[in-house]
Amino acid sequence: MRALFSKPWVLALFLLLLVVAGFMRLRLETDILGTLPEDLPEVKALRLLRDGFSGGSDLLIAMQAEDDALAEDAMTTLAERLEKRTDLVKEVRWAQPMEQQAQSGAALMAWALQNTDPAQLKAVRERLTGDGAKAKLQQSLQTVAGSLDAEKVQRASYDPLGLLDSLDASAMSALEGSMFGLVSEDGLFRLLLVTPAQSVSNYKSAAAWLDQMKAEIAQWRQDQDPENKLILRYTGEPAFQSEIGAGIEKDMSNTVGLTEVLIAVLFWVMFRRLKPLLWIQGLLMLSMILTLGAGGLLVGKLSIMSLGFAAIVLGIIVDYAVLIIQESRQHPHLDSKGLRKLAAPGIVAGACTTSTVFLSLLFSGLPGLSELGLLVAVGVLVGLGVMLTFAPKFAAGKQPPNTVVEPSGQPAKHGLAIVATLLLFGGMAGIFAVKGLPKFQTSAETLRPSNSEAMDTLQWVQDRLGQLNEASLPVLITGPTEELRARTQKLADKLAAAVKDGTLVRQAMPTLLIGDPAAQQDNREFIQWLLAERPRLEKEIDAAGFADAAAALLRSVCSVWEPALKGPWPQDETTAAAGSVLSRLLATGERAVKGGMQPGQAVALASVSVTGKPGLPDRDKLAAVQALLTPDTGAWVAGWETLGRALSTLVQHDLNQQLLPIMGIIAFTLLVTFRSVKDLLLSILLLGGGLGALAATMSLLEQGWNLASLAAIPLLLGTGIDYGIHLLLALKRSGNDIRHVQATTGKAVFFSGMTTVIGFASLFFAGNRGISSLGLACCVGTLWILLIVLWLVPHWRAWLRAK
Template identity: 80%
Template sequence: MRALFSKPWFIGLLILPLFIAGMIRLKLETDILATLPGEVPEVKALKLLRDGFAGGSDLLIALEAEDEFESEEAMTTLVERLQKRTDLVKEVRWAQPMEQQAQSGAALMAWALQNTDPAELKVVRERLEGEGAKVKLQQSLQAVANSLDAEKVQRASYDPLGLLDGLDASAMSALEGSMFGLVSEDGRFRLLLVTPATGVGNYKAAEAWLKQVKAEIAEWRGERKLTLRYTGEPAFQAEIGAGIEKDMSSTIGITEVLITLLFWAMFRRLKPLLWIQGLLMLSMVLTLGAGGLLVGSLSIMSLGFAAIVLGIIVDYAVLIIQEARQHPELDSKGLRRLAAPGIVAGACTTATVFLSLIFSGLPGLAELGLLVALGVLVGLGVMLAFAPKFTAGKQPPNTVVVTTGPPARHGLAVVATVLLFGGMATVFALVGLPKFQTSAESLRPTNSEAMDTLQWMQDRLGQLNEASLPILITGPANQLRDRVESLSVKLDAAVKEGLLIRQAMPTLLIGDPAAQVANREFIEWLLAEQPRLEKEVDAAGFAEAAVGLLRGVCGVWKPALAGPWPQDEANAAAAPVLGRLLATGARAENADMDKGQGVALASISLAGKPGLPDRAKLAEVQRLLTPETGAWVAGWETLGGALSTLVQHDLNQQLLPILGLISLTLLITFRSVKDLLLSVLLLGGGLGALAATMSLLNLGWNLASLAAIPLLLGTGIDYGIHILLSLKRTGNDIRHVQATTGKAVFFSGMTTVIGFSSLFFAGNRGISSLGLACCVGTLWILLIVLWLLPHWRSWLRAK
């Protein structure tokens, strides 16, 4: 048995089932919010906004026509078409014609009235008893005939009895926001909300469902000249999932092709190229299997790990080939013993730096670090196990490099060193350090039709010079109404002070069981008086539509009184609309809220543009929302500041431990303080040159690109270890080291650049900027390590 465990093939058979299980478990995570820290209040608010309310999984269809009439006609026929597809669509919501709005809004108005202040309904009853109804109807007729206020005329036309006088202005604002707000001011642009008939919990299901919906709409559209665009959760899921698949296949493929071309250009041999490709693929398969067991998913932020890993571990094979060329007399064991110290030291240092990212506040970045570290360690094992067997004693003749001529001179390197550090100092003095961008733009997709459509929708539905933001008010369900009322007072004061343009709070939409019990008497009275009131409305000369509100609310209350009373939001006739504004009970618990908690959705408008609020005023609003209010601004606009503070805090906490680990590894590897200081100078020069380049190009750090600092520390020190150890072995023979180990390090560095450059095309702006920073930083480090570092060491040793 002991003999079997010494066989690599037997060990491989034992671990094979684990890797297969990992591959089966591995899935693509398309949720952008899953890559962000769930404990941050602003992230919680976004998740709650999406998961806590009905409509969180809706598809938003934006439609624009050449005129208002054509837009309304197109939307009406499209709704009729989709409503027939009950296999695809559960519910549709749109800006309906006025008569349909009155019918669909009756349930909501009935709910608001039964939860309003009983004293207000008592006043309404007193006004309508006896001859009072005739007096009120005459007042409404005069308003219709003489008032110059269009809103007052409309109100008197559909509510001549004044039933809605029992609701205050803020409640009516919330009601109007619930029923309307899906059409632009010019009437040309309209929005349709489509709820899927079945769950679309993964991107494959979302993509298939969206394809069916689009096919149905394409058949309906025919020759109509319309603009139709799609956004919402299904569109984002389908788009991001397909993007991850494309990024994974294209980045790995492009990286492989470029590495192959580079290898052929430098070594001109086919056989090593084939086995290197085989070992790279084996390393990736094993890494994906291990990643599936440990992580379980690949997110939009971690999908670039494969290209990074390929760029790093191919270095180990090339370094082994280079040692085999220089020492053709060694067998595989001897070659492994010679090459292993430098490769192991570099791999362990690189893996340690990437592993430090698991302490990042961004789960997506932590996942990226873990997967890269796994890939580096797996690749280290694979290359040390197999590469010496493929290379020892099998190199072509005349591959040993023999350098001739005088020793390398330091003059040009001294000038370059002065220019490098002098240039950095000049740039920092004149331009300054790169600024840190606190916006959340780096977390958004790079090219996203769904995101562009969402922005277009906000522009068309919003006011040109203001930005609207959702507010979530949370707390115990039985205290939610009080919290909303208290916050409404605060925000009303903010409107008067000019901080806000407007605010809409769903105060009277929040259930009040005590008010319902007290208002039952009024409801029973109104049901009894309904025939009389309808006759008096008709006798006063109003149109048939004028009794629509009375009939609507009475039609809601009649069956409601026969059931459990008081009602809760889930059992009310208005539940479909209430679910979009309130979350209590099971829905709140499904959104990870504690039992007994609830949340209400409000909105504010402040100066700015759609999607771009005035940052100073937004900060003031956030200061108003103290913890005791239980209120958060739920928008990407507030996310950047919170996450940037967290990321900078993480960097400050991680940088010193990382530097400490690197220093310890270097001391163990070199057993020389001078070589340790040279390594620090190498890293400082590379990172400083990167920062100077970013300042000159007017580029700043963002939430994702800051991760380039620990990544460059890991990859940069790897190159330094190989060059310094080679210099140590050859007695600082610069020409020899540059022609041998330097050639391998150049190949290694360029493959790393290739790996990072593939991130340019990632579907996430942050990952793309991370790839750019890593590429530029790696190129600077390569320049220093291949040219200047050997001269620095030679000069120090000579001194």
């Protein structure tokens, strides 16, 4: 077997098969929650909110018109057209006309009544027995004729018998919110929710389905809105998946392509050699192909946070080729083996240190950053192997004869370097004294796309449908199925007190819609009685002088109960019409398990409102709400607003745990490489100066750290130490000949640093705000480290050695 693999073609074939297998396994991950820690409660809540409730995969179509009549008519015709496309659409939900709302609302009323307190229904029965019905109807007539309360008049008109008196009036808001809330107060803005007929579980299927939907809507618009008076925009899960997937592909091609081009331009400007440029580009492409194959086997996916690995890897591994070329120019007599032996120690030490630091990101609390660190580390090691294998063969003995730079033999002057050192550290101290250290931003905004039409549309929806001075927050209440109603009612009482003391603006709990099997069993007798008394009660309503519509509620709820009583009782789903709304507020059975709950557990979706603006709650009020949701309530806020603080705590904790081991690994590697405590201290001073200068720059520009850019610290440690290793080893070999080292190895290190800057700078254009900020921080930090290592470190070492 060993003899077989010793043959180059067998090894090449084996590697090819691995690469192909990796590529077949590789996929693009468009789920932003997939880049976050699964065990974090706030992430669990967001995933449960999306996957556990019906509507998590809905497309939201936002429409705005010039007048409310046009908006209502246009939305109705569009919804009815989409309902007919059963090949594309499973369900459509919008603010329907009142008569259609009454039909679906009756099923919800029936469900709420059969789960209400049996004592309340018993009181209703006693009130309607005998002449009691006539008395109640007369009371309702007086309310309709003389009350100034529009809400009471409306309720007496459609429920003159007072059937709904048995329901908790304070809990009715949740029931009403389940049927309304899809149209703005002025009627000009409306929302249409469309559930795909088939699963759109990946970005390609989501994009294909969305294109079909847009084509269907375009045909509708030709008939209904030829002058384009309507504003139509799209958001929701399919829109996000399609947008993020396309963005990842674009970012990958743009960052890699831009990095390759800029590296090629920089190489040509510095070396003016075409053949080395061509074979370097070839080796870079080979390295990236092998890295993607290995990444496919190890990780299996590229997410919005790990997509930037390619540009970083290219910026790092091209350095190894340039260092080999530089050594070959200084030692033209060496063959490929000799050249490899000469260049390998510094390159291997730098690559191992760099990859180790990037591998430390595996311990990050953010899976997206862990994937980024693993992919970069793999890419660096793969690039190391490719460059050390092939680059010496291409470079050895093929350099121009006039490229050798002779030692200068002249002592360097340290005066200017000493002044620059004092200005560097003095300037940092002054900035920190005046401005302080950069603040840490706890917002989760950095996890969102930089430019996202779907995100902008979602914000538009929140602004138009929300209250201007309020921020609505979803709350998930969990617990055993049989205990969920009691738990929700207990929390409702707690939150009602919070409304009174000003912590909350309002709260809406779906208590009425949560099933209570015991109450359903006890209420069966009342339902049977009402079905039997229905003819008499309808006659009483007609005799009292009410319009025929006044008996609609009685007829509707009875028509729901009649078939239900024929089967086993109680029933979990009274009717399909109620079930479509219940599924948006309650997650039980398989849907709860899909969202991450254990079997036998259920979840209710409630909401609270605090002062602030849509999507931007007051932080103190938000913290107060979270304090109210103690573990015994089984409830937590499920929103991006709470995610930022939780992730910030996690990331800072991870960084505190990572820095000490990283510094220990770096110190050990440097000590083994240099075998000199002074060179070790110089390397630490180099890294400290670079990171300090970056922090001072951020403070001066009033920029802060965020969830993603904080990862720049270990990344800069990994890339920055590489430059120090190469330069300090060159200084050691030359006896601190600063001018000679700056003209030879320094030139290669400058090229290496600038390619790394190019790699990080290409991340500016990434579609994710966090990746963009990470690229900016790494770019600025690398420039500072490059300045220090090329200009100051040689003088520091010469000065220390002179002493």
